[in-house]
Amino acid sequence: MEAQRDEIERQKDEITGQRNIAIAQRDEIAHQKKEITDSIHYARRIQQAVLPPPKFLSDLIKENYFILNKPRDIVSGDYYWLAERDSQIIIAAADCTGHGVPGAFMSLLGVTFLKEIMGKIKELTANEILDELRKSVINALHQPGVQNTTRDGMDxxxxxxxxDTLELQFAGANNPLWLVRDQVLTEYKADKQPIGFYEENKPFTNNIIQLNKGDAFYIFSDGYADQFGGPKVDEGGKKFKYSRFKELLISIQNEKMPVQHDILLETIEAWRGPLYQVDDILVIGVRV
Structure with a gap:
């Protein structure tokens, strides 16, 4: 009997020891997770600090715009960029390789290079800005232009x-521009190449568009159209798709731009339902 008691005590001590180890490991994991999360939250503050404040546009065009920026994670691989020179407003919507922390690092590169390029170019053209940005990204990422080179970069x-003149220049790296005029949506296609290494890099195309009062134009990443959801979320849902996105924008043309922002956000949230947000979402709209 005494031997049995000793064995039971030994087993109890062993179980207690294993439980203490498990608790210590749990606490260590929780501590590490908190440190990582705190670091990412701080990175978000840095990312937001380098982006132009939305007030930048409101000072120039009042409330005739919106920026819907909805990261999938704490930090985002999508970013917008704004600048102004001599009555010209430069507006960019970018989608970097990856999302989360890797995408955020790429976005900081993009913002930095765009600021440098603006200081170098005297006569602003949309395609030249993209050409120069591509050179900077390729050099920074050491992409020599050979097979098996990493495909990091951005659309x-x-x-x-x-x-003043209502002239709009547009250049796109894989991402288009949509113009809505009199309830008709016209798509200005992008060049099918990224900002980064590509087997057949060509100069980007500059599209010149004469705008009319009342027109609205939109630039965006692919996150909105690629969001899964809909009536069959229990089966994984389906993509929102660009066709539905176009129809939605046409249907809300009578609304002011801040209201359009709210409708777009509410619509994609309702579409997503309980499903996970699959990508960063960025949509920029401007009313002439």
Whole structure:
């Protein structure tokens, strides 16, 4: 009997020891997770600090715009960029390789290079800005232009809006621009190449568009159209898709731009339902 008691005590001590180890490991994991999360939250503050404040546009075009920026994670691989020179407003919507922390690092590169490029170019053209940005990204990422080179980079829609002449320049790296006029949506296609290494890099195309009062134009990443959801979320849902996105934008043309922002956000949230947000979402709209 005494031997049995000793064995039971030994087993109890062993179980207690294993439980203490498990608790210590749990606490260590929780501590490490908190440190990582705190670091990412701080990275978000840095990312937001380098982005132009939305007030930048409101000072120039009042409430005739919106920026819907909804990261999938704490930090985002999508970013917007704004600048102004001589009655010209430069507006860009970019989608970097990856999301979360890797995408956020790429976005900081993009913002830094765009600021440098603006200081170098005297006569602003949308395609030249993308050409110069591509050179900077390739050099920074050491992409020599050979097979098996990493495909890091970004897709981007960039436009230059002259608020005096109503002329709009647009250049796109995989991402288009949509113009809505009199309830008709026209798509200005992007060049099928990224900002980064590509087997057949060509100069980007500059599209010149004469705007009319009342027109609205939109640039965006692919996150909105690619969101899964809909009536069959229990089966994984289906993509929102670009066709539904176009129909939605046409249907809300009578609304002011801040209201359009709210409708777009509410619509995609209702579509997503309980499903996970699959990508960063960025949509920029401007009313002439």
């Amino acid at each position: 981007m829609a960039l436009c230059i809006y002259n608020i």
